[in-house]
Amino acid sequence: MRKNVMPPATLIDSFGRKVDYIRLSITDRCDFRCVYCMSEDMTFLPRDEVLSLEESARLVKVFVDLGVSKVRITGGEPLVRKNALWLFEEVGHLPGLRELVVTTNGSQLEHQAQALKKAGVKRINISLDSLDETRFRKITRVGELSKVLRGIEAAKQAGFENIKLNTVLMRGINDDEALALLDFAIAQEIDISYIEEMPLGEVDHTRDSTYVSNDATLKLLKDHHNLISSTESTGGPAHYWRIPHTNTRVGFISPHSHNFCESCNRVRITCKGELYLCLGQESKIDLMPLLRQYPHDDQPLIDAIVNSMTIKPKGHDFDIKRATPSVIRFMSMTGG
Ligand code: SAM
Ligand code: SF4
Numbered sequence: 193m194r195k196n197v198m199p200p201a202t203l204i205d206s207f208g209r210k211v212d213y214i215r216l217s218i219t220d221r222c223d224f225r226c227v228y229c230m231s232e233d234m235t236f237l238p239r240d241e242v243l244s245l246e247e248s249a250r251l252v253k254v255f256v257d258l259g260v261s262k263v264r265i266t267g268g269e270p271l272v273r274k275n276a277l278w279l280f281e282e283v284g285h286l287p288g289l290r291e292l293v294v295t296t297n298g299s300q301l302e303h304q305a306q307a308l309k310k311a312g313v314k315r316i317n318i319s320l321d322s323l324d325e326t327r328f329r330k331i332t333r334v335g336e337l338s339k340v341l342r343g344i345e346a347a348k349q350a351g352f353e354n355i356k357l358n359t360v361l362m363r364g365i366n367d368d369e370a371l372a373l374l375d376f377a378i379a380q381e382i383d384i385s386y387i388e389e390m391p392l393g394e395v396d397h398t399r400d401s402t403y404v405s406n407d408a409t410l411k412l413l414k415d416h417h418n419l420i421s422s423t424e425s426t427g428g429p430a431h432y433w434r435i436p437h438t439n440t441r442v443g444f445i446s447p448h449s450h451n452f453c454e455s456c457n458r459v460r461i462t463c464k465g466e467l468y469l470c471l472g473q474e475s476k477i478d479l480m481p482l483l484r485q486y487p488h489d490d491q492p493l494i495d496a497i498v499n500s501m502t503i504k505p506k507g508h509d510f511d512i513k514r515a516t517p518s519v520i521r522f523m524s525m526t527g528g
Contacts, residue, residue, distance in 0.1 A: 202258070202259040203258050203259060203260070203497070203498065203501055204501060205469075205501045205502070205504040206501065206502050206504070207504070207506055209455070209456055209457060209504070210259075210457060211260070211457055211458065211459055211501065211504070212259055212260050212261050212262060212457055213260065213261075213262040213263075213264070213457050213458040213459075214252070214255050214260050214262075214263050214264070214458065214459055214460070214461060215263075215264045215266055215458060215459075215460045215461070216248060216251065216252065216263060216264070216265055216266065216460075216461045217266050217267050217268060217270075217460070217461065217462050217463045218243075218245070218248055218265060218266075218267060218268075218270050218273050218276060218279065218463055219242065219267045219268040219269065219270060219272065219273040219463050220236050220237050220242070220267065220268045220462075220463050221236045221267070221268045221269065221272060221273070222267060222268045222269040222272065222297070223269055223272050223297070223299055223334070223335075224269065224297050224299070224332040224333065224334055224335045225332065225333035225334055226297075226319075226321070226331060226332050226333070226335075226360075227330075227331055227333065227362075227365075227395060227396065227397070228331075228360055228362060228389050228395060228402070229392075229393075229395075230393075230395070231393070231394065231395055231396065232333065232396070237463065237464065241464055242463045242464060243463060243464065243465045243480060243483070245273075245275060245276070245278055245279045245282075247465070247480075247483045247484075248279055249279055249282040249283055250483065250490075251461060251465070251479065251483070251493075252279075252283045252286070252289075253283065253286065254490050254493050254494060254497065255497070256283075256286050256288045256289050257288070257490075257494075258494065258497060258498070259288075260289075261288065261289060261290040261291065262289075262290060262291040262293070263283065263289060263291070263292050263293070264293045264294065264295060265279065265280065265292070265293075265294045265295075266294070266295040267295075267463070268463070269296065269297050269299065269300070270294060270295070270296060271294075271296050271299070271300035271301070271304055272299075272300060277304065277307050277308070277311060280292065280294075280307075280308055280311035280312065280313060281311040281312075283312075284311040284312020284313065285312050291314050291315065292311075292312050292313050292314060293313065293314060293315045293316065293317070294308065294313055294316050294317070295316075295317040295319070295358065296316065296317070296318055296319070296343075297318070297319050297332070297335065297340065298318040298319065298320070298339075298340035298343035298344060298347075299335065299336070299339050299340060299343060300343070301316075301318070301340075301342075301343030301344070301346050301347050302339065302342045302343050302345075302346045303346075305343070305346040305347045305349070305350040305352075306346070306349075306350045308350070309350040309351060309352055313352065314352065314353045314354070315352055315353055315354040315355070315356070316347055316352050316354075316355050316356075317355075317356045317357075317358050317385075318340070318343065318344055318347065318355065318356070318357055318358065319357070319358045319359075319360075320340060320344070320357045320358070320359060320373065320376075321359055321360055321361075321362075321366050321369075322337070322366050322369055322373075323337070323369060323372055323373065323376055324337075324369070325337045325338070327365075327366060327369075328340075330365075331362075331365065331366060344357075344380065344382075348380065348382070354382075354383065355380075355382040355383070356382065356383040356384065356385055356443070357373065357376075357377055357382060357383070357384040357385070358384075358385055358387055359373050359384060359385065359386050359387065360386075360387050360388075360389050361386060361389075361404040361409060362389060362402035362404060363401070363402045363403060363404050364401075364402065365402060367404045367409075370386065370409050370412055370413060371412065371413060371416055374413055374417065374440070374442060377440050377442075378435065378438045378439075378440045381438075381439040381440065382439075382440065383440055383441045383442070383443065384440065384441075384442055384443070385430050385442075385443030385444065385445055386406055386409050386442075386443070386444050386445070387445040388403070388404070388405070388406055388445065388446050388447055389402060389403060389404075390447055390471075390472070392471075392472075405446075406444040406445075406446040407446075409444070410433075410444060413442065417435050418435060418436055419433040419434070419435055419442060420433060420434045420435070420436065421433055422434045422441065424441075430443030430444060430445045431443065431444050431446070447472070453470075453506065453507030454507075456470070456504075456507075459500075459504070461479065464478075464480060465478060465479040465480030465483060466478055466479070466480075467479050467496075467497065467500055469500060469501075469503055469504035469505060470504065470505045470507070472507075473505045475503045475504065475505050477496055477499075477500045477503075479493060479496065479497075482496055
C-alpha cells in the first residue's frame with residue numbers, strides 16, 4: 193500500500209522550466225543492434241540491477257502525482273521486456289496522465305499493437321532508418337525489415353491517435369533515403385521525424401564522419417514537397433512542418449544545428465532507476481535505493497525527485513568533433 197502524502201503539484205527547475213514529461217526505460221536490452229545506438233558486443237545489466245515492472249509502475253505514479261502528464265516508455269526495446277504489457281495496463285489510465293506513449297523498433301508490434309492501444313497508449317513512435325532490406329539489416333545488424341513493416345501496419349489497424357516514424361540519417365549509409373522515407377510516411381498517412389545522430393556512447397564509427405545536418409535534409413525535402421513551417425508541438429524538441437493535402441507532419445530533432453534545451457520539459461529514468469536530468473549531461477540521482485529501502489513510503493522518493501530539479505543542467509554538452517564522447521552512456525541505456 194502506498195502511504196498517502198501531499199506532494200507539491202509541479203516540478204520546476206532552477207531555470208524556471210516546468211518538468212511534466214518523463215521518459216522511462218524499462219530495459220537496456222534489444223533485439224536489434226543499430227550501429228549508431230550500440231556497439232556490436234553489448235553487455236547488458238543483470239536482471240536484479242533492473243527495476244521490476246512494479247517498481248517502474250510505482251515511479252510513474254509518483255511522477256504523475258508530481259504533475260507529470262506525459263510518460264514515454266522506451267528502452268532498449270521496451271516491447272521485448274517480459275510482461276511489459278502489464279506496466280502499460282497498470283499506468284495507462286491513471287487520472288492526471290494525459291498521454292502514455294511508447295518508442296519502439298516495431299519488431300514486436302505485429303502481436304502487441306492492439307493490446308497496447310487497449311492499455312491506453314495514445315501515440316507510438318516507430319524507428320525506421322531504411323526501406324531497403326539489405327541496408328536495414330546492415331544498420332540494425334540483425335533486424336528484419338518485413339517484420340517492422342508488418343508492425344507498422346498492425347499499429348495502423350490498432351487505431352492509435354498518432355503514429356510517427358523516427359529516422360536517424362547517416363552520411364554515406366542511408367542519407368540518400370530521406371525522400372523515400374518521407375514518401376513512405378505520406379503513403380502510410382503517418383508522421384516522420386528526422387533525428388540528428390547524437391554522440392552517446394562509443395560506436396564503431398566516429399560521429400563526425402556520419403553527421404547529416406537536418407538543415408540539409410530539410411532543404412532536400414523542400415525540393416520535392418511543399419513543406420510549410422508549423423507552430424504545433426507534441427511537447428518534444430521537434431520542429432514540425434506540414435505538407436498540404438497530406439496527413440503527414442515532418443519533424444526535425446536537431447540537437448546540433450538547433451539547440452532545443454531552452455524549452456526542455458523532461459527528465460529520463462534508466463532501467464536501473466537513475467534519474468537523469470538531461471540526456472546530454474551526467475547529472476543524475478539514484479532512485480532504486482529509495483524504492484527498495486522504503487517500499488511503502490513515497491515521501492523519500494518525492495523529496496529526492498523535487499530536490500533533483502536544482503541540478504537539472506541548462507543544456508546538453510554534445511560535440512560531435514570530440515574524439516571521445518562527452519556522454520559515455522549509450523542511448524539504449526538512458527532511454528531514447
Ligand atoms: N528501441 C526503440 C527504438 O529504436 O525506437 C526505443 C529506444 S531507441 C534508443 C529510441 C530512439 O533513439 C530511436 O528512434 C533511435 O533511432 C534513437 N537513437 C538511438 N541512438 C541514437 C543516437 N546515438 N543518436 C540519435 N538517435 C539515436
Ligand atoms: Fe535497439 Fe532502438 Fe537502439 Fe536500435 S535504436 S539498437 S532498436 S534500442
